[in-house]
């Protein structure tokens with residue numbers, strides 16, 4: 641089994657804009673170091689010292705492809721949006737622990753906020769092949785931020801609900817409002833999104849679960865300790881020990 645795959649060149653297969661800020665990039669290359677949904681890659685950006693960590697939205701070992709969903713928020717992601725098909729991109733793959741599928745019960749809730757919806761797609765695929773019945777709830781600020789991901793979930797047989805803070809699409813409010821309004825019978829939750837959303841889920845949902853958290857990163861593989869976070873089990877590196885943590889491990893001040 642391969643672990644972190646240093647100096648792994650991929651080729652951009654496609655790279656297209658989905659909304660005013662979100663892009664989807666498909667890359668071809670050696671995906672064998674990727675072992676779990678929720679892992680991330682660290683993308684080399686020409687001219688930038690630091691790589692940019694991006695979650696793996698989906699991957700296929702058979703096709704040797706992976707899919708990244710990314711928001712353009714600064715120079716690094718802007719540079720990614722300019723990478724044309726055929727461009728060579730150096731990635732570190734196999735990073736992070738990913739979502740745990742073992743404790744998933746029969747009705748896992750997949751809860752995403754904004755670009756945090758990305759890693760839930762491959763998780764949904766994995767849970768479906770395990771015979772589980774996941775349901776996704778995708779939260780955005782407004783309809784213009786939605787990148788149509790609910791259709792991708794539906795293609796793999798997973799029902800997906802939408803919440804928007806301003807009520808312009810789906811249920812008005814947050815993912816928790818959808819869970820309440822629809823009476824979703826979740827017995828475990830997997831979540832990724834902004835910290836206020838994750839805090840609300842970890843402190844408010846009365847079922848076991850785990851969340852994928854973010855921080856600014858340096859190396860992405862545990863060497864520089866710049867992504868350290870204090871947990872109930874001591875200091876942990878988000879890149880190496882996470883980014884997914886069980887809800888009871890995290891300390892919300």
Ligand SMILES: Cc1cc2nc3c(=O)[nH]c(=O)nc-3n(C[C@H](O)[C@H](O)[C@H](O)COP(=O)(O)OP(=O)(O)OC[C@H]3O[C@@H](n4cnc5c(N)ncnc54)[C@H](O)[C@@H]3O)c2cc1C
Pocket residue numbers: 680691692693694695696709710711712713714715716717718755758759853854855856857883
């Ligand atoms: C494990 C992990 C997985 C991620 N997955 C995705 C993903 O799937 N799609 C995606 O679009 N982004 C993802 N991110 C965030 C992404 O890494 C940053 O948006 C990106 O590095 C910004 O680079 P930039 O050069 O464009 O912007 P910069 O110029 O570096 O920053 C622009 C703005 O974004 C903020 N920012 C930068 N990095 C982060 C971060 N890590 N967390 C929160 N805010 C940040 C900065 O504070 C600043 O306001 C992930 C981050 C981590 C740690």
Ligand code: FES
Pocket residue numbers: 856857858859860861862863864865866867868877878879880
């Ligand atoms: S980014 Fe270097 S240890 Fe986490």
